[in-house]
Amino acid sequence: MPETGHEKAGEGSGATEAGSWAGPSTRSVSAGEAILEVRDLVKHYPLTQGIVRKKQVGAVKAVDGVSFDLGRGETLGIVGESGCGKSTVARMLVQLEKPTAGAIRYKGEDITALSGRALKAVRRNIQMVFQDPYTSLNPRMTVGDIIGEPYEIHPEVAPKGDRRRKVQDLLDVVGLNPEYINRYPHQFSGGQRQRIGIARGLALNPEIIVADEPVSALDVSVQAQVINLMEKLQDEFDLSYLFIAHDLSIVRHISDRVGVMYLGRIVEIGSDAEIYEHPTHPYTQALLSAVPVPDPTARDHRERIILSGDVPSPADPPSGCRFRTRCWKAQERCALEVPLLAVPAVFRGADTPAAHDSACHFAEERTVVPR
Ligand SMILES: Nc1ncnc2c1ncn2[C@@H]1O[C@H](COP(=O)(O)OP(=O)(O)OP(=O)(O)O)[C@@H](O)[C@H]1O
Numbered sequence: 001m002p003e004t005g006h007e008k009a010g011e012g013s014g015a016t017e018a019g020s021w022a023g024p025s026t027r028s029v030s031a032g033e034a035i036l037e038v039r040d041l042v043k044h045y046p047l048t049q050g051i052v053r054k055k056q057v058g059a060v061k062a063v064d065g066v067s068f069d070l071g072r073g074e075t076l077g078i079v080g081e082s083g084c085g086k087s088t089v090a091r092m093l094v095q096l097e098k099p100t101a102g103a104i105r106y107k108g109e110d111i112t113a114l115s116g117r118a119l120k121a122v123r124r125n126i127q128m129v130f131q132d133p134y135t136s137l138n139p140r141m142t143v144g145d146i147i148g149e150p151y152e153i154h155p156e157v158a159p160k161g162d163r164r165r166k167v168q169d170l171l172d173v174v175g176l177n178p179e180y181i182n183r184y185p186h187q188f189s190g191g192q193r194q195r196i197g198i199a200r201g202l203a204l205n206p207e208i209i210v211a212d213e214p215v216s217a218l219d220v221s222v223q224a225q226v227i228n229l230m231e232k233l234q235d236e237f238d239l240s241y242l243f244i245a246h247d248l249s250i251v252r253h254i255s256d257r258v259g260v261m262y263l264g265r266i267v268e269i270g271s272d273a274e275i276y277e278h279p280t281h282p283y284t285q286a287l288l289s290a291v292p293v294p295d296p297t298a299r300d301h302r303e304r305i306i307l308s309g310d311v312p313s314p315a316d317p318p319s320g321c322r323f324r325t326r327c328w329k330a331q332e333r334c335a336l337e338v339p340l341l342a343v344p345a346v347f348r349g350a351d352t353p354a355a356h357d358s359a360c361h362f363a364e365e366r367t368v369v370p371r
């Protein structure tokens, strides 16, 4: 690992540029005992031309070298603008999509290479809760069939005669009346439907839940109820969560640690206090400066950072630091060297919350959300 904390741009991209993470940091709040280790994860979608003879002319680099640990029993929040690759990471974790490169180690074993029975066994332990409870539940199936469907693939978890009772227990666990088992999704509100989605996610007793924007489609008043339910279930079932959301306030509320993504990469990661109160990456600072502040006095004193320009295309990301085309601090070095996700040299060894992983050559602490 280069001591300078950077790699040269142009030494490859995507799969070969993997290694932009300096490994679990010694100073940052760590994930504890990791149940999931994600290393240099890459997903490129080929861009093709031609109708009969398809020729690859490029690739959408949706995820381009993402690394993090998920600790047992912890909640890792992932935030970032639309299109930065959050859902693509989620789909790879639950094996809905195969990575182009990289490793996903569950309890030390790389699951990306698994197939057949071994893959099926791992899938059981990593379940997903989807964003939209209106479209993710089959309208023609009863709630009982929806929640019990995973038992068709894993009958060992609940033999046929036991399923109805199990599903009713799950309805009870997520705060729904077990007598609703024969109802259809349209007979429920949005919040109740998301509870059904959560019950389905729990059916196989997983250890990890990947929740992709689980409350984004819900009314604000209902969001808190679903978040509270997820927190309660985490304690009850010893779950580890990867929690993806746009809303930084919600992510802060539920997360132990937070990772900030930009254009296919994690640019900063740390404990919730490190990220929200001591951000060092300009992109994180800009995102936080847009978070609504309820207290009017604090609001008057807070600093807004307005980013110029659009997010570049993931098919042609900028060289060096991907954020440089919108960064007010960008210098020549930023176009030449890919910044590593590591504790910046300026904070290394210092006893400060600013000493957490941040992929910026010129990382500086800047408080944008009033404490
Ligand atoms: N199957 C696919 N084929 C080609 N490009 C894709 C595919 N799926 C996603 N992408 C592209 O990959 C990038 C990342 O998409 P992704 O859905 O992971 O982003 P996201 O962070 O979840 O966004 P949002 O917040 O809007 O849900 C986007 O540019 C998207 O258009």
Ligand code: SF4
Pocket (backbone or CB within 6 Å): 281, 282, 283, 321, 322, 323, 324, 325, 327, 328, 329, 330, 331, 334, 339, 359, 360, 361, 362, 363
């Ligand atoms: S490396 Fe340069 S362009 Fe990237 S965030 Fe830091 S200062 Fe901005």
Ligand SMILES: [Mg+2]
Pocket (backbone or CB within 6 Å): 086, 087, 088, 212
């Ligand atoms: Mg998404």
